Amino acid sequence: MRICLSLSLLLTLFLATAAHADDRPNIVLIMLDDLGFSDLGCYCGEIDTPNIDKLAAGGLRFTSFYNCARCCPTRAALLTGLYPHQVGLIRNGRSLTKNGVTIAEALQQAGYQTAMAGKWHLSQTNPIDGRQKQLDWLNHQSNFDREFAPLDTYPIDRGFQRHFGPIWGVVDYFDPFSLVNGTEIVKEVPDDFYMTDAIGDKAVEYIEEMSKQDAPFFMYVAHTAPHWPLHAKPEDIAKYQDKYAAGWHQLRDARYDRMVEAGLIDPLTFPKPALQGEGPDWNALSTEEKQHMAQLMAVHAAMVDCVDQSVGRVVQALKNTGRYDNTLILVMSDNGASPERYLNPGFDRPNETREGKPIQYEGIFNPGSEETWGYIGSYWASAGNTPFRYWKAQSFEGGAHTPMIAHWPSGLKAKPGSTTDQQGHVIDVMPTCLELAGASYPTTYDSHPITPVEGKSLAPIFQDQTREGHPQLYFEHEGGKAVIADGWKVVQPRQGGPWELYHLEEDRTETKNLASEQPERLANMKKQWQAWFDRVKPAN
Template identity: 30%
Template structure:
């Protein structure tokens, strides 16, 4: 028996019978060694008498995607954590990433702390529960543990600061270092390219590493290992809190080719059969009750057997990439665990592993090559995507899987990320603590909410959450400690009531009963139709019993209203969300002047040019005709705009997900001083005319019947270069194409005609 097969057999050791590997045909993955891996030291030689705390968060991963939760995806390192710790099958989160992370790190309700939705939406002071930030009255676990002499370190995704404040100059009030982390390495928005991430180190932006074969999952674990190594080497008696927030498996789905290729052919049988196989495996593992029923398939997802051969080939490749992405993240978790073992920091570490919400349906029927494209309502065809099938998983394709695979991810539940059925909020939770949790591989079925994790840590460490922190009165902790479940599988559920609210959606849970309100856009909230489920006997929310138990439904509706009022939660329709422009947004003005050398500016913090007239003026000085390069660029290779000089001509390009508007000046740019200007004149809703000027002389024009309506690309506004991916193919391989002359400044002037029908 070879080494891989021996490792595979080891996964069978657990009281639950976590023998996932025994039923699979794929080879197990070993943790990839790097130069940072250390030689083992004896546990007794380590000096860490106190308990370390590690949170690991997987992004956008559904209930069934770990091997130990019933998946065919190889997650051997995560499965070992489950086999040596506890696995929870009734763990619940918020339906989106920022709210879950806010509740995880504070132990408090996400609305109460100001994170009613993702951090991209800041509704201003009129909506205090939708501010895209964590209030100072809700100190994080990092802040509190730091005050108890813990080192605090974070890597990966933040997404807990208003993204309109993500600039080279802050403000930094809600960035990781302001929220208790002494060290941070990662990114601040909701997603980032895995090959060209927009990275922040502590409070400053850094360039993407140019290392051959670079991938962000490995990079963030490299830094986690470095942070821990530094801390235990210098202050070995000091415990630490480490927060590891993976991008995986949020879009873009990108991973090393060898991890994707190891799943070749696995998903050819399609999402319907894979979903049924996971369901049966979950029963065998005990993850779900033997009498649980698989929810009906999503009627908006095509039956796999009805698909064309081209559709099957394309859709299978999306899931091969997703599986490879998760397996690659698992390998990095294995590296981190091995390092903790090697330096004697394993047995005294309590490790908590979760997903932040369920699998997504944002890819729609066919999947997509760009997440922001889906937010703009643009749906690529199978024919368009099939031409690029070999690019899926690579650096030039921002893959989002079709919703059929999100349906599989959330097995056995219905619904997706962003919704309040269990498909959106029921997620994996694994807790391992070798020195103190004696049960190995056991299942726990108590209702647990994400707000319970940090109170559990406080309980473990015998720390009281302060009523006043740094002079600020604190919100009460909403979560309940679950330490009594560690060694008692029959422990009573302490968290018996939990309300949910997201935009126009709402639900309420109490003692196994769950009510969900279905809102129809444009209708008053009082007209919502409520459904009722008895999860005590209906694990997967299959049977709506609202008509059978009207009094119970009435009771829960009243309870929802009371809980929402208690936590200051409000409901917002889709067109209200994000409509406000908060006064503290750095781009809450119409005039901007940027100087050469300024760092990348988040798209949401950049001048908001959507649906309005504006000008961009750039005075330059060139010594000769050869001096060329980018003057200003916003976005990347999927969408954005760029101004540049090439071949001695002034060029403007606007890339609308493949539809390109381009003007090249009809005259050369003079050597010496020149004033270059682009003018957009709005002629209709998200439409207009673009004009180029050289020294106030009209030098080119283009009609632009369509411009971006929704969210801007998450790549930055850059001055004097085009970082990350290139907006224009004309300079794609020219290493950011920095301007070689003197760029005095880039001036934006915006007009207030967003609501006007036309402008002449």
């Protein structure tokens, strides 16, 4: 009996020691939605983001990091390490296919706990026949038990052991459509509900739950903000009430000048491009119109501010649970600021609140509440993406460039507060997570053959080393095309037209189109792009 007890005790001690010896890092991936490249304070924006700025001050900022220029494609590439076309997202709003494995699926196999709080947007939605029936559903006025998409496409079926958030991509921040807890439909929310706060609170709850176990965790915090509609809490809006009264040209100039002064950009290689936009420019607006436009940008800023407050609570939860030092936190955006303005209800845009109050889309109104559906529009988006040109959905730098911050107190060897111009892409996040977790990329998963990963680990950059990057990076979204290779970039606008050629090493902001001067280079890079697209596009 004594020998059996001793062996039992030894076994218990061995298992406990083995569990505590798992020093692999936790990974917290924080995604913002439609964030301008220079919106954050640490990227020289005027929005109050002290918590994210602290992560940057103690971590590493990337100045040449890319996404896929729009919500769904970026999220698909981020989670799988593959180009979006390879996993079903050749167009927005489709389901993530099973020939790719998600980070959550791969890390769960390696012993990680997994959780997600926030926007999924990787399930093909289930619309209802008939416009009014669709609107009634969006308005929370009928079909309360109807699933928002096939359940086997939900995060809970793609490796996340916990998930709370919207399945669709667009939400009323005060009363969101398609909100689920796992697979359970959340039919009603409290009167004081606000989506950004709820995502942050749920992330904190998950950290506290998972920290009770010895196993490390992977958590994906996918904010809906600052994606339209422009909804924010009055106390957050009040901070920015007069911030944007001087207009978008002043905002672009001020951000650009701060970037130069901070050494974030070199004006020789980042020449300031002309501000772009559609419709009347600032000086052509009436006083009333200027006030309205300034208020739209104030709400956008308030939404970013609220995300930062959420990040602060997540960081504090990591500290409270003793997980902070060995947690890699990544902060980024799915695309540049958005120029979109849909001025009527539709597929994912309600026309009434749950109580039947009409939602205003057009005209002069006071934005911020759920009875309005506002957008910042193209001029503010252009200023928000300073120093780059264009915006969301375009493959120009302003659409496909993201701020990216890496923070990891016990693992990051780069100088705290430093920047790196080494190129990266969201497809690199998957292999980075695998390397840090000591996990392998599977060839099959759940009986499905898995497409070989396209990304490359960022770990050498975290170790303050120079990594062998991508020989080429490719982009395509609904007609917007680009390839970057050897310091050059060819790009075709989303709306079609001639291809353009830029020497990024000398012109990072794409101000000098050299297509007519170097037709051979242009032709060769177009061939490169076509060969890539033929390789990654779906067979059907």
